[in-house]
Amino acid sequence: MTAKDSGNGWRLFQGDGRVREVEFPEAPPWRQFGVAPAGGGRRRQRPYLIEPAEADVVSAALLLRRPLLVTGQPGTGKSSLAHAIAHELHLGRVLHWPINSRTTLQDGLYHYDAIGRLREANLRRDRADGHGPLAEEPDIGSYVRLGPLGTALVPVARPRVLLIDELDKGDIDLPNDLLTIFEEGEFEIPELARLSREQDRVRVVTADPEGRAATERGWVRCAEFPVVVITSNGERDFPPAFLRRCVRLDLPEPDEERLRAIVRAHLGDGAGTDTDAVEGLDELVRAFLSRRASGELATDQLLNAVFLRRGGVGLDADGLLDAVLHRLGGTV
Structure with a gap:
């Protein structure tokens, strides 16, 4: 038997084994997921407060086109800063790249699904051997998916915001691996660079929902360097060469x-x-x-x-x- 809620206020769970129909009150603003913000994304933008001096450091990184390395204790708003920048400057959905001990540069750039493409080619040949209609050759671009970093480097009129979250949790070589990408603003996809001249332009899948981007001879080159926000909890130090290329902000x-x-x-x-x-x-x-x-x-x-x-x-x-x-x- 199901009992109606007897008006016990906030105590939704009684722990007495009785089944009830309770009415859930409205969730906290920062835990509401049903309303998508304008321009895409998963949640509405939460208020973000920052001192003028700290905002000036953010502006300096934007003007210099340098990554912003944000440090501070947990809960000081390091990750939220990236979303605040994207919201205030109307730069669209934040590209989020969470880092762990197994993360490599390749994870952030792109993934090529060679097995999926081979399976599709085999199915095409099987249908042809069965005297069925010859299916179209699989488009290689459908099997190349850009990661968050790779998507951030797609040439667009206005820069994207890339959040590289908790870089200090990554492999010790990852910061150095990022240096060339940060300096050059481009990278090559060898699987596409080896294609014939007739396939010099290939549209690949991006990290955006249903997004596609064109590559030229396997290269992705940014038109505007993305807004890169890197967070760190200070679990380890970064190489001097990496720090020299970042603008640093410590959130108190x-x-x-x-x-x-x-x-x-x-x-x-x-x-x-x-x-x-x-x-x-x-x-x-x-x-x-x-x-x-x-x-x-x-x-x-x-x-x-x-x-x-x-x-x-x-x-x-x-x-x-x-x-x-x-x-x-x-x-x-």
């Missing part, structure tokens, strides 16, 4: 005033002010700052706590507050 942890401004930007003008409708906001901010001083905390953890308090959730230092404001660097 937000102070109390900035935290209130961030809460206000995400949750509306009724939050984060002295006349705040959120009961106990001062307590939450103090608890956040105290815990952040002794360990890693991210700003979105404070937003989670404020959102729950707005919804009537009874956060306290010994209960849900521990679940929401847990240290990121501690053991689980």
